[in-house]
């Protein structure tokens with residue numbers, strides 16, 4: 001079993017070094033991960049950037065190209081990684097992830113069992129939550145996905161906090177060596193109810209399980225199975241609404257401003273601080289962002305029944 005180095009803290013408060021992974025930020029919807037190498041270059045629509053100019057600069061720096069264009073070099077935090085990672089599977093996004101981290105009651109030192117690993121989007125945030133002394137043991141039955149996830153955890157500097165195993169968790173359950181040791185279990189599997197009895201065996205007294213499923217039929221079957229071992233069974237759907245807020249003239253979003261959304265009118269909602277809607281009056285406008293994500297899945301949480 002992998003020993004975790006308790007002195008290894010996750011810190012992004014340092015300077016960029018040769019071999020580091022940086023997130024090259026062009027704008028909020030255009031970012032990409034780049035491994036820094038002393039002789040490397042990045043060419044994009046803003047010009048040619050030499051990696052050697054980046055080395056020694058703090059994360060967050062604005063760097064310039066040969067033509068005067070610029071990008072920002074950001075640290076590969078779990079939040080950004082989730083936005084730029086290569087999608088080998090469906091992944092969990094920030095709204096669901098933050099809810100999971102909270103409701104699994106994760107703190108430094110926790111041991112978490114997870115399956116499937118998928119693209120490692122959730123695992124990355126789980127690892128940061130339990131660092132520096134906890135550990136994530138994540139399992140996927142797909143060998144290539146497990147290998148790619150391992151490579152990603154190396155790149156993001158999390159490999160000492162995450163161990164990836166290849167195993168059919170629905171068929172075989174979690175390995176016996178974890179019996180009674182897990183603080184939390186997370187399942188993102190097509191038939192989670194098959195893994196629930198094993199998850200119950202792995203959890204410590206009071207441990208919490210979460211299962212993510214896109215369909216309500218999966219949730220219903222999981223809840224039926226959960227009843228025998230778990231209590232406090234609750235299911236949530238997390239819907240994230242992001243808003244654009246600005247001061248402007250009433251009607252400006254409808255008549256030619258950036259807000260005159262052509263593709264998504266039904267989802268637009270405009271609220272104003274002024275009850276008399278006089279065109280020409282400047283006021284604060286808030287508009288639901290047309291890119292707001294809808295349904296991703298249901299999160300079912302449950303706590304292991306106390307046996308004593």
Ligand SMILES: C[S@@+](CC[C@H](N)C(=O)[O-])C[C@H]1O[C@@H](n2cnc3c(N)ncnc32)[C@H](O)[C@@H]1O
Nearest residue numbers: 092116118119120121122140141142168169170
């Ligand atoms: C949707 S992905 C998980 C995504 C992950 N939560 C993330 O945020 O990146 C589901 C994964 O479960 C794996 N899987 C499906 N059935 C499995 C099983 N019986 N045992 C282990 N892994 C399984 C699949 O190979 C796939 O990688």
